[in-house]
Amino acid sequence: QVQLVESGGGLEQAGGSLRLSCAASGRTFSSYAMGWFRQAPGKEREFVAAISRSGGITYYTDSVKGRFTISRVNAKNTVYLQMNSLKPEDTAVYYCAARSGSYYYIQSQDYNYWGQGTQVTVSS
Numbered sequence: 001q002v003q004l005v006e007s008g009g010g011l012e013q014a015g016g017s018l019r020l021s022c023a024a025s026g027r028t029f030s031s032y033a034m035g036w037f038r039q040a041p042g043k044e045r046e047f048v049a050a051i052s053r054s055g056g057i058t059y060y061t062d063s064v065k066g067r068f069t070i071s072r073v074n075a076k077n078t079v080y081l082q083m084n085s086l087k088p089e090d091t092a093v094y095y096c097a098a099r100s101g102s103y104y105y106i107q108s109q110d111y112n113y114w115g116q117g118t119q120v121t122v123s124s
Helices: none
Strands: 004-007 010-013 020-022 033-038 045-052 058-061 068-073 078-083 092-100 118-123
Touching: 004 010, 004 033, 004 092, 020 092, 020 118, 033 058, 033 068, 033 078, 045 068, 058 068
Parallel strands: 010 118
Antiparallel strands: 004 020, 020 078, 033 045, 033 092, 045 058, 068 078, 092 118
16 A cells, blocks of 8 residues: 655746655555646646656656656655646646556556645646
8 A cells, every 4th residue: 555645736926836746655665656647627637747666767748848857766755746837727736646567657547546636826
């Protein structure tokens, strides 16, 4: 079992930056591939970024490439999402997710564990 707790959300102006953190419980964090998803009001949850268990492979949805960076520190059981050049369309609840596996995964149904989410609001 893995428990995930996100933090770092908030209100930011367009063009600003936020860093989300996701802290995981358990001693096997390094065996889990991690992902970030988001859900805007009235929309379905969508993939944002993913990282392999070693951190050596990352993948992003097109709309955040060049602006967001996913990273992890296995010694701290934490995955991060650095978000720069924020846009109003980035406004959503952001969720981190985990699953065992050696690669990266971009479908929500691929993940077994989810955090409760953190709200990100970007004003224009």
